[in-house]
Amino acid sequence: MNLLLVAHGTRDPAGPRVVERLAAAAAERLGVPVRVGYVDVIGPTAAEALESLDGPVVVVPAFLAAGYHVRTDLPGQIAACGRPDVVLAPALGPAPKLVEAMRTRLDAAGWRPGKRIVLSAAGSSDARALADVRVAARLLGRRCGQWPVPSFVTTAAPATAEVCGPADFIAPYLLAPGLFHRRLAELPVAGLAEPIGDHPAVVRLVARRYRQARRVVPAA
Incomplete structure (x- = not known):
C-alpha cells in the first residue's frame, strides 16, 4: 500500500531535500512505495502525486499542527481526485x-x-x-x-x-x-536549534501514522 507524504512547500531548496530524506527513510522503514507532494508554493501537488500512484494510498500530512491545509485544503484536493482508495492520516503534530x-x-x-x-x-x-x-x-x-x-x-x-x-x-x-x-x-x-527535520523519531512517527491509517483504507 502506497504512502504519500504531503508537506507545505518552500522555495528554499533545503526544505524539499529534508522532506525527500524523510520520505526515503519512511520507505526503508515500512518497505512500501513512498511519494512526496506539496500543498503550496512548489509541486507536485497532492493531486498530481496521487495520479502517479496505482492502488490504495495513505496520505500522511507532514504538518506539525492541524490548520487550514490539513483540515480543509488537503482533504479537498484528495476528494477532487474522486478515488475511493485514498485515506488521510492525522497530521504529524503535536506528538x-x-x-x-x-x-x-x-x-x-x-x-x-x-x-x-x-x-x-x-x-x-x-x-x-x-x-x-x-x-x-x-x-x-x-x-x-x-x-x-x-x-x-x-x-x-x-x-x-x-x-x-x-x-x-x-x-x-x-x-x-x-x-x-x-x-x-x-x-x-x-x-x-535546527528544524525538526528527518530525525529518526519523526521517521517512526510517519510510520505510525501510516500503519494506523492503512487499517481503514477502502478497497478500490
Missing part, C-alpha cells in the same frame, strides 16, 4: 516524538537545563493550529523541565522577536529549513 527530535536539536545548539527556551512556530490564523502549538510547548516543557514560551514567527501573537532575549534558546517548531528559520536566525539569542 511526543516531535518533542524528542526538538530536544535533540536543542542539545546540539548548546542548550542546557536551566536555560530559557522559546518555542517558535510558523504562525496561523487558525485557532486549532495555534492550540496545537501550545500543546507542543507543554510537551516540550515536560521533556526539558520548564514551561517554554509558545510564540510565532509571523501572523499570530506573541511574536518570537518580542518574547525572546539574548540569553534564550529558540526551539523552532518547524519541519524543514526555509524563510521562517532564516528569520529566526536573525534574532539576537544565545542559540537557535
Whole structure:
C-alpha cells in the first residue's frame, strides 16, 4: 500500500531535500512505495502525486499542527481526485516524538537545563493550529523541565522577536529549513536549534501514522 507524504512547500531548496530524506527513510522503514507532494508554493501537488500512484494510498500530512491545509485544503484536493482508495492520516503534530527530535536539536545548539527556551512556530490564523502549538510547548516543557514560551514567527501573537532575549534558546517548531528559520536566525539569542527535520523519531512517527491509517483504507 502506497504512502504519500504531503508537506507545505518552500522555495528554499533545503526544505524539499529534508522532506525527500524523510520520505526515503519512511520507505526503508515500512518497505512500501513512498511519494512526496506539496500543498503550496512548489509541486507536485497532492493531486498530481496521487495520479502517479496505482492502488490504495495513505496520505500522511507532514504538518506539525492541524490548520487550514490539513483540515480543509488537503482533504479537498484528495476528494477532487474522486478515488475511493485514498485515506488521510492525522497530521504529524503535536506528538511526543516531535518533542524528542526538538530536544535533540536543542542539545546540539548548546542548550542546557536551566536555560530559557522559546518555542517558535510558523504562525496561523487558525485557532486549532495555534492550540496545537501550545500543546507542543507543554510537551516540550515536560521533556526539558520548564514551561517554554509558545510564540510565532509571523501572523499570530506573541511574536518570537518580542518574547525572546539574548540569553534564550529558540526551539523552532518547524519541519524543514526555509524563510521562517532564516528569520529566526536573525534574532539576537544565545542559540537557535535546527528544524525538526528527518530525525529518526519523526521517521517512526510517519510510520505510525501510516500503519494506523492503512487499517481503514477502502478497497478500490
